[in-house]
Amino acid sequence: MAVVFDKPHALCDVATTYCPGCTHGIIHRLVAEVMDELGIEGNTIGIFPVGCSVMAYKFFECDMVGAPHGRAPAVATGIKRALPDSVVFTYQGDGDLAAIGTCETVHAAARGENITVIFVNNTIYGMTGGQMAPTTLPGQVTQTTPYGREPEIQGYPVKVCEMLATIDGTALAQRVSVDTPAHIREAKKAIKKAFENQINKKGFSLVEVLSTCPTNWGLTPVDALQRLRDEMIPYFPLGVYKDEAVWNKEEKAD
Amino acid sequence: MERVLMKGNEALAEAAIRAGCKCFFAYPITPQTEVAAYLAKNMKKRNITFLQAESELAAVNMVLGASSAGVRTMTSSSSPGISLKSEGVSYLAGSDLPAVIVNVQRGGPGLGSIQPSQSDYWQATKALGHGDFQLIVFAPASVQETVDMTIRAFEEADRYRMPVMILTDGFIGQMMEPVTFSDETPKIEPKDWAACGHKGGRKHNIINSLFLQPDELEASVDARYEKYETIKKNIHDAEIYMCEDADLVITAFGTTARVAKSAVNQAREKGIKAGLFRPKTLWPFPVEELNAACKTAKKVLSVEMSKGQMVDDIRLALNCRIPVEFFGRNGGNIPTPAEILDEIVKISERGL
Numbered sequence A: 001m002a003v004v005f006d007k008p009h010a011l012c013d014v015a016t017t018y019c020p021g022c023t024h025g026i027i028h029r030l031v032a033e034v035m036d037e038l039g040i041e042g043n044t045i046g047i048f049p050v051g052c053s054v055m056a057y058k059f060f061e062c063d064m065v066g067a068p069h070g071r072a073p074a075v076a077t078g079i080k081r082a083l084p085d086s087v088v089f090t091y092q093g094d095g096d097l098a099a100i101g102t103c104e105t106v107h108a109a110a111r112g113e114n115i116t117v118i119f120v121n122n123t124i125y126g127m128t129g130g131q132m133a134p135t136t137l138p139g140q141v142t143q144t145t146p147y148g149r150e151p152e153i154q155g156y157p158v159k160v161c162e163m164l165a166t167i168d169g170t171a172l173a174q175r176v177s178v179d180t181p182a183h184i185r186e187a188k189k190a191i192k193k194a195f196e197n198q199i200n201k202k203g204f205s206l207v208e209v210l211s212t213c214p215t216n217w218g219l220t221p222v223d224a225l226q227r228l229r230d231e232m233i234p235y236f237p238l239g240v241y242k243d244e245a246v247w248n249k250e251e252k253a254d
Numbered sequence B: 001m002e003r004v005l006m007k008g009n010e011a012l013a014e015a016a017i018r019a020g021c022k023c024f025f026a027y028p029i030t031p032q033t034e035v036a037a038y039l040a041k042n043m044k045k046r047n048i049t050f051l052q053a054e055s056e057l058a059a060v061n062m063v064l065g066a067s068s069a070g071v072r073t074m075t076s077s078s079s080p081g082i083s084l085k086s087e088g089v090s091y092l093a094g095s096d097l098p099a100v101i102v103n104v105q106r107g108g109p110g111l112g113s114i115q116p117s118q119s120d121y122w123q124a125t126k127a128l129g130h131g132d133f134q135l136i137v138f139a140p141a142s143v144q145e146t147v148d149m150t151i152r153a154f155e156e157a158d159r160y161r162m163p164v165m166i167l168t169d170g171f172i173g174q175m176m177e178p179v180t181f182s183d184e185t186p187k188i189e190p191k192d193w194a195a196c197g198h199k200g201g202r203k204h205n206i207i208n209s210l211f212l213q214p215d216e217l218e219a220s221v222d223a224r225y226e227k228y229e230t231i232k233k234n235i236h237d238a239e240i241y242m243c244e245d246a247d248l249v250i251t252a253f254g255t256t257a258r259v260a261k262s263a264v265n266q267a268r269e270k271g272i273k274a275g276l277f278r279p280k281t282l283w284p285f286p287v288e289e290l291n292a293a294c295k296t297a298k299k300v301l302s303v304e305m306s307k308g309q310m311v312d313d314i315r316l317a318l319n320c321r322i323p324v325e326f327f328g329r330n331g332g333n334i335p336t337p338a339e340i341l342d343e344i345v346k347i348s349e350r351g352l
Helices: A026-037 A052-058 A072-082 A092-101 A102-110 A158-165 A181-199 A219-235 B008-018 B034-048 B057-070 B079-094 B119-125 B143-160 B170-174 B214-234 B254-269 B287-293 B310-317 B337-349
Strands: A044-048 A063-066 A087-093 A114-123 A171-177 A204-210 A239-243 B002-007 B023-026 B050-053 B073-077 B099-105 B136-138 B161-171 B178-181 B238-241 B250-251 B274-279 B281-282 B299-304 B324-328
Touching: A026 A052, A026 A114, A026 A181, A026 B170, A044 A052, A044 A072, A052 A087, A063 B057, A063 B119, A063 B299, A072 A087, A072 B023, A072 B050, A072 B057, A087 A092, A087 B099, A087 B324, A092 A102, A092 B073, A092 B170, A092 B250, A092 B254, A102 A158, A102 B057, A114 A181, A158 A171, A158 A204, A171 A181, A171 A219, A171 B057, A181 B310, A204 A219, A204 B178, A239 B254, B002 B050, B002 B136, B008 B034, B008 B143, B008 B161, B008 B178, B023 B034, B023 B057, B023 B324, B034 B050, B057 B073, B057 B099, B057 B143, B057 B299, B073 B079, B079 B099, B079 B119, B079 B161, B099 B170, B099 B287, B119 B281, B136 B143, B143 B161, B143 B178, B143 B214, B161 B170, B161 B254, B170 B254, B238 B254, B238 B287, B250 B254, B250 B310, B254 B274, B254 B299, B274 B287, B287 B310, B299 B337, B310 B324, B324 B337
Parallel strands: A044 A063, A044 A087, A087 A114, A114 A204, A171 A204, B023 B050, B023 B073, B073 B099, B099 B161, B136 B161, B250 B274, B250 B299, B299 B324
Antiparallel strands: A171 A239, B002 B178, B136 B281, B238 B274
16 A cells, blocks of 8 residues: 655654644644755754754754753754764744744854754743743733733743844745645645755754644644634744845756 | 863863864853963964854854754853853753853952852752753862863763863962873763754754653653763762761862861861861762761851852751861951861860
């Protein structure tokens, strides 16, 4: 019988620790499929963050290194500078990347560091039980914004792709979503490009993936996807914010 | 073998290159500036990576990355910067990663001063970060010792897979002395645990300090402490000077020990039987050596550039068998031989 659908090799054959309906699983699969397609698993080092994906070292078959909260781009920089021909990616949530790790993110981009960053934005701190994140939307109820986020008190969400698009060292800043099959296909293309950019030494590449957190949003998985469409995409529009090689400009990708 | 006149910080940087340090990450701070400047100047011709990080946090985590990848790596800073690095140092220890951390101490707390100090003794030997762990801590007292200890630090870090600290200060870092470098090239063992890509040839390597199950974390910490017991047996070193018949043993490390040695000589000229005990390793603390040095001692005087930190370890190592007194200067002040001699005379007059 012909196999029409299989587990990517770069994904470990274990159950993940993610909640039912969480879209981390889809994003993991896309990263693993890209590793398979590019044949890079054996040369790749992944950095797992602090947050829900802190267990990602159990899910990817490539070598994995744990970073302190927010420091994944610095750890990735250390590895990439030590082994310039390896493929290094970080997998970070919004609290990790856009709050405690903003400095590391911005400066890795400014250096044009040849790394790939998968940024999962679900507008909440999931692992710690649903506190306000740097990307929590105005009005969004969380454990630490029980009356909804009030910009006058808690300020505004951070728009990571828009911010990084202003930085000279950024080669790719693209926001995608995984709420529909069409969006998932688009997300995979972006993730693949972010890895190809690194292989072709084009500069810092980040893909922001809008993601759901049914558990901490207090919604069913289906309603959570609807919220992503109705509330998140209007505030965080999908699209390519920057796509321009920083280094190695003449060499074409692929 | 070549003999050259060098600043402590520059000699330290040169020693790191010779020890096979491939990646150096740091953030500017006085008085460690020359370490970074020397490495920046030499990076291209000596084939090493120097990257000035955006923060101390980033620098130490770049070290964590490079160490995970399997190369020899180092960061240097001074007291306030070391506080910031403490997060990364705890992760290095918890992930069993080798690294060399240099603290060219200055006065504290807070922004403190930029003059030499020894007030990070507790931080270095007791708690450079959260959780149960230790660093091996070397305390050089000369430029030559800075070189020798830096080379050894890389070896011990690799041997025991843990962070090692060179605890020096703004005085030794800034002063010039003649120094000799060995021509030996280091023998670096391959690291089969490194996260450098499995190349399809092995199971994936994981560098991690997370253990959500209490029993797993306890087993991991216990195993590390068993390793520390081996280290305690293998690494302990001290200079013992004129202690054979000493009534009063002065204990001091680093810069302070140099000054204290002059005071001991002057005390001897006055007929006071003084001696000097200088630990070269602060963790593990040279307990046996101290007890051997204090065989005839009736009193011990700990001299430090702090409000008294090593003095705790002196009392513990002697099991409070001998009265231990303290004299120190802080804020960036170095005690003078006359001040220490004065203290020795006072103790002697009160009766030994």
